[in-house]
Amino acid sequence: MHSQPDTESGDKRELEVVESENEQINQDLDRIATINVNNYHGLNAKIILVYASINLIAFAQLLNLVGAAAYARDIAAVVGGSDKTVWLSQAIVILTVVLGPPVSQAADLWGRKWFLVILTACGFAGSMVVARATSMGMAIAGEVICGLVYGSQPLLYAVVSEILPRKYRPAAQGGINASLGLGGLTALLAGSTMIKKYDEGFRVFWYLVAAILAVSAIIFAILYNPPARPLQKSLTTGEKVQRLDWVGYFLLAAGTVSFVLALSWAENPYAWKSAAVLAPLLIGAALLGALVVHQTIFKKDGLLHNELFRGGRNFSVALFVIFVDGMVFFAANNYYAYEMGALFETDPFRVGLRFGITFIASMVSSIMIAIFSSITNHIRTPIVASFAMFVVFNGCMASIGLGSSTAAWVYPAILGLGIGWSLTCLVTVAQLSTPPSLIAITTGLLIAVRSLGGSIGLAIFTAIFNTALTEKLGPGIAKAVIPLGLAPANLEAFITALANDDEATLMTIPGVTPQIIGAGVEALKTAFAGSFRGVWIAAAALAAVATIASCFFAEPKTITMHVDAPLDEE
Template sequence: MLRGGAGLGGEGEYDVRYAWRATGILVTLTLVVMYTEGMLVPSLPTIQDQMGISAADASWILSIYILMGTLSSAIMGKLGDLYGKKRMLLTTMVIYTVGAFITGFSVNYPMLLVGRALQGVGMAMMPLAFALVREEFPPRMVPQVQGLISAMFGVGMAVSLPLGAYVSQTMGWQATYHTVYPFIVLEDLMVYLYIRESRVRNPQPIDWVGLFLLTVSLSSGLIALTEAPTYGWSDPMVISLLVLFVLSFGVFILYETTERYPLVPVNLLGNRNVLASNIGVALAGFALFLMAQAVTYLFESPQPLGYGLDILSTGVMMIPMALVQMVVAPIAGRVITRIGAKILAIIGSSIAIIGLVMLTLLSFSGLPLIILSMSVLAAGVSMVNVSVINILVFSVGRRNMALATGLNSVFRNIGSAWGPAVAGTLMSMYQAPLIVSLNPIYWVELPSHFAYQLMFILTAVLYVFAIMIIVTLSQEIFVRGEIRVRAYE
């Protein structure tokens, strides 16, 4: 279907009053989820001590969430196109609610992992919500709503990081979950009562073989990335998992080209805008999670290899970065139709590069300069996120909308998984000794200055690559306030 010359101002078949009402529900849904997830991060050292687990075990509290979320985003997107996006959105929300209750009342490590895995299934909420916005909202509203939803990522983190650290230190880490239960249940009820079911269906049988191959590929790859910093990239288990990831993904792609009703349509994979947006969002996730891990170690490592801050102070230092996301994302959603999504993506990537170069040069020049550098990076990443999601949803037909947004979340999660893995590897490779006792002499090995600088400059190079991809692959979707792109059904 060719969408050419379609102005953004026409409302036609859309119910504008419903769209604004639904916007409030979907925006607060994003806020509640990000608030819940952000509150857990400062509690990880406490959970590790209370449950008597290793640092490697503690990393799985986040990794299993990413793993299940990646698989869920791919599967639920297809099911949303098949059975209805609201139905699958509500299903994932209920699963997330059950998982949050299990996590908050966990008494041992296995129970905690079960809860986190169920919460990960709920990660498919975001792509389903994005798909509903594109399908049911007037086109002129879509960029603004996408910007508001993206802004809630920053608001949720801005509130949850310091508050989560405070609640964890004063009332215990389980209390961080108990405080959000009423809001999670309320969101479930609001979506059930007030969100309308999508009108477009794609009645194709489920590609179970493709689903199995994709599950094997994503699982092996993410497990390898999670375990590599602990066991080393040369460990036989890690190498075997990476080989399995590459082989199974290759077989998956080959199989999908022969399947009549593939899990991921070939024409969708061949859409230049879909490819560009997926690469862009993967790089954005990589940069954000690599930076989060790097600056956490930088803030909490003892001087002179860090700044010697406690957990609560570290959370407070993250607030400006989150606030920048909160402000920049909705502004980007408003201006994107005037300047174009492609131009906004290039501007955002360029600003992200500036922020990363600043971090490379100013990491040990004082906290104010680090916070400034992080804020510049956050502004650029926010612009990239808003631009690529709009490039995606205006380049895909309604029949495959949930599948496309789910696939986009898969790429985001893969990038998010690579970020901490690469950060952990580089911090393990480049360390410096720090004497902590003179009688007797005792020292520890911590990440060196060069490790942080290498991480930041590596991410800057990747954003240069992102600009090249956007320039060469993507097609502009907004020209003088009109949609000008071919949408693949």
């Protein structure tokens, strides 16, 4: 009488075993097929045009990213809020971290196209808000909206890799990084020209950013019409929603925002030991720790999909190294132009031209490494060399004094060579070391971790700089001008006017002479140079650690002519 339930229970267990085995076989086939099958039939107009449209989106994204850092003080000069300028850049990097992985995961279920199109359109809307900003809060809100476009940034790297053969993947990544370099160069040169020519030139710049983002979204929407992905066709909407890692998204977003908020407030304006810094810092660290536990134990196919780490050590090393890459890049992006303007230049165009050398060099090096790696299949050596260059660049910047103006023209070229090599090869080695079916989430994690590194690095470097400047500025200027006759009672007003380059106010301060102003300017620049030095030393130390870590990469073994996601069904 009890045999029927036992039979049904046995049949159910057998069915579950068969389904589990079939699922494992399908996963294995996904991994194996992309290695052995050559399905490349040559380039055609569709592939070329889609690739070009993706590069246009990348170009537009870097216009905004570089502009948010380079022209933050120009925005503040018009709308106020100079103490909040760091959030123009932080809004972008936080949203890249928070949105990159979930958008990448969702793109595997709903396809890549409309995530790219809609988020790029959001970038257009946000740029328009920045262009019309009447307060720093409004400008930051504009960058928050504009920052949504960076959630699609990993898809740019994923799509160009999927539509071309694996052997050409370094070339695909090199091309997109060259476009990023061109975007950065255009942002610096065109933007500085607009700042110089117009009273509120930042508005003209962001109108330009808005126009390019709008055009790139339209072109991509028209050109990119790939076949539906397997999961896109086989799952219902409800099943797709259930597959998303909602707990992971919450922990990532809340942890990142809390952690970065604490670091950004450290010494700006709160002390490190204050509750305003320690509370969000500890909460953020706890939430990010909970994310790791959740992904390791409870959700093994979520944001940190365990399959990503089963192909060897490459992906783990890539995550650490690209984290440092983000820190190094954002140190240079936010502080090189700042230092050149503070020490050597008054013309915004010349400041932009100096840092523009970085992007010229990165374009050249991206093309160089694309050719080299496609021919030789070597990726580890260029990564090690790139971080060694970062050490050299930051070491050179740490040595800058008031007589280093000419040498400072050369240093950005070293940085640019490293950027072109590192990002191209890091994305390539990570994608070739993880399952092809997870290429979007692989890239999403890489870009998110790079942005997280940039965000944390920017907050740390800002704290280092502000702390040093507070210690050096007042005492240094006092030591220089009080012996020349400036009354101590007028010192605070003198420092404020000098720091704001307010000549009219300077001349109204009792006892001020051209000799005192000259000595004050010299002391001001010396204090700035000493404060920047701490930023470069910290960045150099981080780059040195990443150089050593890069030596542990293994050369990928799967560089073939297979195309992971052809644009045509056939």
